[in-house]
Amino acid sequence: MSAKINKTTTGPNIPKDHPRYTAMMIRESIIKGCETKVVAPAGLIAQGRGEAFDYIIGEKTEKFSLAAIEAAACAFLLAEYPVISVNGNIAQIAAKDLVKLSKESGAPLEINLFYRTPGREEAILKVLKEAGAKTVLGVSGNSSVIKELASDRRIVDPNGILKADMVFVPLEDGDRTEALVKIGKKVVTVDLNPLSRTPRKAHVSIIDNITRVLPLLTAKIKSYKKKKKEELKSIYDSYDNKKVLKDSLVFMSERLLKLSTESGV
Numbered sequence: 001m002s003a004k005i006n007k008t009t010t011g012p013n014i015p016k017d018h019p020r021y022t023a024m025m026i027r028e029s030i031i032k033g034c035e036t037k038v039v040a041p042a043g044l045i046a047q048g049r050g051e052a053f054d055y056i057i058g059e060k061t062e063k064f065s066l067a068a069i070e071a072a073a074c075a076f077l078l079a080e081y082p083v084i085s086v087n088g089n090i091a092q093i094a095a096k097d098l099v100k101l102s103k104e105s106g107a108p109l110e111i112n113l114f115y116r117t118p119g120r121e122e123a124i125l126k127v128l129k130e131a132g133a134k135t136v137l138g139v140s141g142n143s144s145v146i147k148e149l150a151s152d153r154r155i156v157d158p159n160g161i162l163k164a165d166m167v168f169v170p171l172e173d174g175d176r177t178e179a180l181v182k183i184g185k186k187v188v189t190v191d192l193n194p195l196s197r198t199p200r201k202a203h204v205s206i207i208d209n210i211t212r213v214l215p216l217l218t219a220k221i222k223s224y225k226k227k228k229k230e231e232l233k234s235i236y237d238s239y240d241n242k243k244v245l246k247d248s249l250v251f252m253s254e255r256l257l258k259l260s261t262e263s264g265v
């Protein structure tokens with residue numbers, strides 16, 4: 001993994017040559033984010049779940065992820081008004097890369113939280129501003145509601161997710177994905193767990209770690225800007241999300257089988 005992350009000041013001394021140094025630093029960053037309210041306590045559990053699947057994938061971007069990243073880049077470029085939804089976990093571990101994606105794609109960042117506890121929006125806004133974000137939606141107090149959704153994620157910015165035709169929703173819960181699809185929006189997600197409801201309901205599901213995905217997606221958008229609309233549409237239309245989910249599960253099972261043989265289990 002190459003992404004830059006916020007370091008903890010109080011965490012353990014993790015040696016740089018530790019075989020899982022980057023993963024350990026991300027974990028420490030999430031813990032730190034919990035202390036500053038950027039990350040919800042449930043974000044620790046989400047992180048653990050993600051780590052488990054990343055372990056099974058082998059902590060590397062695989063073909064099924066690259067195929068989805070290509071389709072996601074097309075979705076950004078074909079959309080009239082794409083919006084990037086930001087929650088606590090991704091703001092904590094990938095703020096700078098979110099800002100870069102927003103700049104390259106022209107899609108605004110919108111803070112949208114599942115756990116709306118006092119002080120979290122402000123804490124996340126601070127992290128995004130420090131990472132270079134100029135405008136951040138979802139914090140003006142001027143909000144609308146997606147009535148198809150019961151959770152607090154229903155509260156959206158009228159100039160953001162509400163009017164977007166495409167929403168990028170990494171590390172998401174299934175209910176919102178389903179609601180967004182139902183009201184006619186294109187949904188692109190990133191989730192390490194292909195069994196989770198979100199990737200099964202989204203139009204494009206990138207089964208990979210968000211810290212690896214963001215730089216690749218931003219670079220792909222940059223290079224695809226040279227393509228004609230018809231070409232982008234053709235790449236997008238030939239993308240098969242069900243196949244990508246299937247390929248990721250087959251990859252994981254085969255890797256586990258191979259490892260079980262190698263280790264003599």
Ligand code: PTJ
Pocket residue numbers: 038039040042043044045046047048049050051053087088089112113114115116171172173174190191192193196208209210211
């Ligand atoms: O900040 P909030 O209040 O909006 O809440 C954010 C969390 C993530 C706590 C909330 O959306 C939640 O509870 O999500 P879930 O239902 O735990 O789902 C999160 C998904 O993200 C899980 O399927 C994890 O496997 C996955 N995940 C965790 N870390 C990563 C990840 N996927 C990609 N990259 C990661 N680094």
